[in-house]
Amino acid sequence: xxxxxxxxxxxxxxxxxxxxxxxxxxxxxxxxxxxxxxxxxxxxxxxxxxxxxxxxxxxxxxxxxxxxxxxxxxxxxxxxxxxxxxxxxxxxxxxxxxxxxxxxxxxxxxxxxxx
Amino acid sequence: xxxxxxxxxxxxxxxxxxxxxxxxxxxxxxxxxxxxxxxxxxxxxxxxxxxxxxxxxxxxxxxxxxxxxxxxxxxxxxxxxxxxxxxxxxxxxxxxxxxxxxxxxxxxxxxxxx
Numbered sequence: 001x002x003x004x005x006x007x008x009x010x011x012x013x014x015x016x017x018x019x020x021x022x023x024x025x026x027x028x029x030x031x032x033x034x035x036x037x038x039x040x041x042x043x044x045x046x047x048x049x050x051x052x053x054x055x056x057x058x059x060x061x062x063x064x065x066x067x068x069x070x071x072x073x074x075x076x077x078x079x080x081x082x083x084x085x086x087x088x089x090x091x092x093x094x095x096x097x098x099x100x101x102x103x104x105x106x107x108x109x110x111x112x113x114x115x
Numbered sequence: 116x117x118x119x120x121x122x123x124x125x126x127x128x129x130x131x132x133x134x135x136x137x138x139x140x141x142x143x144x145x146x147x148x149x150x151x152x153x154x155x156x157x158x159x160x161x162x163x164x165x166x167x168x169x170x171x172x173x174x175x176x177x178x179x180x181x182x183x184x185x186x187x188x189x190x191x192x193x194x195x196x197x198x199x200x201x202x203x204x205x206x207x208x209x210x211x212x213x214x215x216x217x218x219x220x221x222x223x224x225x226x227x228x229x
Contacts, residue, residue, distance in 0.1 A: 051215075
């Protein structure tokens, strides 16, 4: 079955330390890939997306993600975390334009930032 | 420019009631999608409407319905509410059916069913 997996439910990181959030997908073809961030009670803000081309994608707020076809992964990274990065992060995929806006989301990773 | 706006922001209903949630897309966007986000989970796709026609439906019962108006705004209706319908309902808009490069989400409507 097609799925998106975020293996880490919670991650705690110290302010200034690096952060990596994992995302794996299970699809027959390479989908379009997204990372979103959600603050409590808020909607989703797009951090970055990958459709094709360079497998290292730069996003907003200093985030980047790397697409690895061989591992069916799209992991999100940030070199130095700020307290304001505490939020929930969602990986999402869509099977190309033909699938419209039918995104499939992972279960999310909640990031806590220690001072 | 205004983003995707949803109303109301919060809503409390009792089991068996009906609810209508509203969404106004970004100006120029013709597609509206609805998602349900249960506490502690990722959002789940409910519907997509494009040019006033339903173009996608997720795995939700017939109690869930939606429509899109000529101005591209949209309503999500849920009949015979169940406790399990308590969730954050998110609306997203994009310029076209597959316009995921410009897909934007609203802040959602928090529905509580008692």
